[in-house]
Amino acid sequence: MTKLRPAVPAVLSAVLMRCLEKRPADRWQTAGELLAQLETAATPSGGLSPTAPTAAISSGTEEAIRRSHPARVALLFAAASIGVLGVVYLLVRQLGLPDWVLTGAVLLLLIGLPIILVTGHFERRRALARASGRVATTPAPGLHGWLTWRKAIRGGVLAFAALGLAAMVYTAMRVLGIGPVGTLVASGRLSERDRLVVADFDNRTADSSLGQSITEAFRIDLAQTPVVRILSTAEVGDALARMQRDAATPVTPALAREIATREGAKAVVVGDISALGKSYVLSARVLSPADGSELVALRETAADDAGIVAALDRLSGKLRERIGESLKSIRAGQPLDQVTTGSLEALRLYSEGAKLSEHGRDRQAVERLEQAIALDSGFAMAWRKLAVALDNSRASQDRVVAATTRAWQHRDRLPEIERQLTAAYYHGVVEVDAAKEEAAYRRVLTIRPDNYVALNNLSLLLSKLGRPVEAESLIVLLIRANPDPGNGMLQLMLAQVMQQHDAEVRRTLDSMMSRGPDLPLYRWGRGLALTAMRDYDGAERAFLDIGRKA
Template sequence: VLTRASVRDILGLMERPAESVVPFELAREIATREGAKAVLDGEIVRLGRSFVVSARLVSALDGQELATFRETAADEDRLIGALGELSRAVRERAGESLRTIRASSELERVTTPSLAALRKYVEGSALADESGEIDRGLALLEEAVALDTAFAMAWRKIAVLLGNEERDRARAIAAVVTAYRHRSRLTEMERLLTVGYYYTRGPEPNGDKALAAYEEAIRLDSTSTSALNNAGVVYGEKRDYERAEAVYRRVVALPHTFGGAFTNLVQEQIRNGRLSALDSTVAAFRARFPESNDLWEAEWYAVWGRGEIDRADSIGRAVFTRARTSRQAIRAAAATADLAAMRGRWREGLRWWTRRSEAMMRALPSTANRLNFALDTAQQVAMLDGDVDRTRAVIARGLALYPLDSISPADRPWDLLSDIGATIGDPAMARQALAGFERDGAPTARDPMGRRALYSAHVALAERRWDDAVDLLHEADRRTTVFPRYALVQIGRAHDRAGRPDSAIVYYERFLGTPDPQPMVDASWRAPTHRWLGELYEARGDARKAIEQYSRFVELWSEADPELQPQVAEVRSRLGRLRAKVG
């Protein structure tokens, strides 16, 4: 039974006066929103001196009339007695009637006057969060905002899904800005969630403001999935991995959780070194959402986190082969590409990156994605053989076909161009990327100074200014605007090239010893780091450590591309000499 207070709350979400008269159709909509099975409607009709008191019990879900009740009062003095008899009849028969019908699901409490828009919001959110059907979920959410253009929480959800998929940043920004613009019409809880996300992924990112909003939302409702999960995201971005893991543990235990919370938890468990907990988290995900299209991601992270590379590779290939969603195809292809590259099979990796790019373009055939496809190819060429001229030629062809000025400023790939410029030692390219960031990215960056430090570090690396690169990478790392392990390996490499072997060893070892649920940095840098460490230990005269590092390099690159086999042969020769020396 809904209380008057509950009815007033729902009327507020429907943007109706709290003391509105509640006619039957409005009562049925309120019952539908709250998941009530039925509505009791009644009337009193006067016939001369007598009265007829009647009631009907109606299914909220489909309007079916479940039971009718009728009493007659001979006059006004007997009216109260007739009402009593009617009430008793309702209590006696209502339970039996309600057992014969299916309850409607309680619809989420979000502000919109449109029941149709609310239904699409709930269905779209469930498809995305519980089944991993991102594209279908987005389509329904777009239908919801078409029905109610001021539906702030639907706009927010669109921004969240696009942000999670890392696609169409301009559209995601527009969605969160629209949600934020309508925040004044929301309940306090909705407003806090909207403000929190605006400062997490909107045009004015501010982690402290976002976290303040989410923590206040948690104080209002300690079981809010959105508030807790998004607080975990911000903790993770601040590298407070212990608090992030603790929050995600709370999220997965909630009655209304979602699949992504389990995947988030697995990643934090890897970062915190709790590998023994991975299987139980995956099992809990499987038990809660056995049909989720995203379950494989948690399984993949778990085996990758334990170092079971062959199993991770098998999972990625199998998922891509039977992919039912664009997310499955994109992420499975990317993971398989990274593992191939890490093993020195760059040509195979490039084929998988091509499959990823094709899946991206099927999901979103934008100019930005087409250019990213070309730049991904250039990056693979740069890492494969360091052919600067060939890398530049690939980039030039891509930019000729898809000019930067044809792409939204928010989607221009300055990050990738900056990285390639540092990798191939092209100062002009790195400086062009820095200038592009200042123009297009700095105004909406989470931390412009931190991002500027990373771009400037790439310029310094390209210009072989090793000391400047070290300082700038430390600054970017301190401000958490660079992947931590990427900073470690690049700082190590700068020390190495500057002739500081002891410092290089420290950072290379930290890079290899830091757990990471994501394979992207390892794809390019794990195997080379083993080789560089082997060389440094050999030069220091530490044969056993040199053997250990060289052996890991050879194990990773034993089936590397032919172009890389001379490096493998050289390391095998070094291994032979060292093993003969130590006996």
């Protein structure tokens, strides 16, 4: 302005030029701000002073400097990220979107963090330059011109819109049976409630018992899908009998295809497990019984033998998804315990009973476990768990011994881990031998170091044997590995009481009450712990509380 009108004072020129700033925040934000600047520029006589170098900055520029502080930018981005991830997580769970949507959101936020921080740095530099009068009138070239708040936010919105579009396209392709993500039901290769035959897993490892255990667990996992129906062990046995074959004949892929053809099943599921060093590779394929053509092929890996069950769960979940079950339905299904039984309903009842027993509701657990045994009288692990629940509910010792003995009688049909758990309990109740009981639990932990039952029961045994330090070290592993440790908290408290670590006992009690304030097992344990610490008033209140809530 001063170039065109040299007579215009510099102060007035600065005030007017700030009115024309490209970014709205850099302009005077109100008429009052502009009026104050004009009054400041005016001399007492009414003329204008030419001596001031520049006008004061606008309130918008001041706010821009404050907003662009790195700590504030990082804090706001973290808060926004938590909110975004919460919304995405709910959408994934409620709408049945694939898991990679949540992973994609995390990656976008990780990419966005440095962009936002650098943008904040540049915006702060721009605002400080305006405050000092060094602002350029032309847009900054290169990266400076691209990294503005408006462009950064617009880029983030577009990135998440692209993620949402990708999820919509994936879901549409899956529902319509298009491409490699299309389900077998949507593509017309299977129909809802079609029957499938599961062949025995091809065991390519040194552990000869692994194939049977994996096959049974895989069959049980697949049987939970409501989309198709898996031929039960009994139905396969009947089909073998009609083929004049022994019911114990291994169901190879070729035999499974023949059974499917005879029984009118629409597909055959075959699988194998192979050892690769210390890791394991599990694969599953869905075949057409007519010509053996491959409809679906999937694979999962386990880092060691302790990860086989988790890998099998992932594999069965992926297969159920590819068959046509919704991801929401797969996620909603509670995982069943991995124990040996030919009845899916008996397994469900066992899982419910085991969970009730772990939380001190043993009378209800007894009902569920007796129902499971009525469906499968040879269900060894249900007999064993029934003995535990009877003992905890103070039933007669004769009933406890009888149930334990029945589990022991069926041990030969069990895989190694279940056999050792049954043996351990038998040597703890019937033929009492603490050394054999401990040895059995330690064999289980050698095979699967995170086995809940072995960690919990061995910790209790070690406490009884006067070895609370060892007991505490085991039960801490269980609690760290399980978000719902059940009565593992009681074992931890017992080990701490025996070591007279009163402060740690009180912390454990507080943790127990925060996890399950209404669980009778935890309230009972609180009373016993306070009694052991000679806090008799607190113990009395705890036991009275049990009576009021019984």
